[in-house]
Amino acid sequence: MASDKQTVTRLDSNYMQQYDAYIERQRRKKKRLIRRLVLFSLIAVIAIGTMATYHFKQRVLHAEKTEEYQALQKELTSLEKQEANLQEEVELLNDEDYVLQIARTNYFFSKEGELIFKLPDEKPSY
Template identity: 50%
Template sequence: MPRNRSNVSRIDSPYMNQYDAHVERQRKRKRLLKRRLILFGAIVVISFFSLFTYHLSQRELYAEKKAQYELLQQQKQELITEESALTEEIKLLEDESYVLRIAKTNYFFTEEGEIVFKLLEEAPAY
């Protein structure tokens, strides 16, 4: 296919040379502007992706820490109840009659003249 040729001939004048130089500068400016915009867009996309992945990792870390915190809170509550039970037992063990009653029931401790009968803890058969 033959090249399209214009029937208008070009005049070689200083104005046309200046105009051609101006058009070439404009074309270079547009090309540089496109490159800058592409570079800026790439930087924005990379920054957004980095921030997004950082946000997701922080959310995951937060969920793990929250689960660990709830577990520790539960353990703390269990330890508080155990502490109160042990404190109550300490108070009971300070009472001599309570200690003697435990010794008699669990360890068959007897005073002089007492007889111990061990009963089976079964339901009656009647």
């Protein structure tokens, strides 16, 4: 083993030719297998990346829609309260006594023979 020179001569027999062809086929099979695995891996990475991107976009969209829904729910609640107040006011305005009371307090209408005195809202200084 001290010398680098090959001392074994290769036989050029039919068996050796078949063996070499077998080794070459195995090498090509391995090369094709690696190519297929790389292609499959590339397709899998692209598919997973696309799905992950789509998933995160959907999560962001869902969060925005949820926030918008909650804001609209709050607005709906306040509008329903406002509607109830306005319905109550409409019912009160249909009452003649209530309308007369508003006219007397806001517009100083009086009954026959009644005098109205407007007092200042300020507290006296003494």
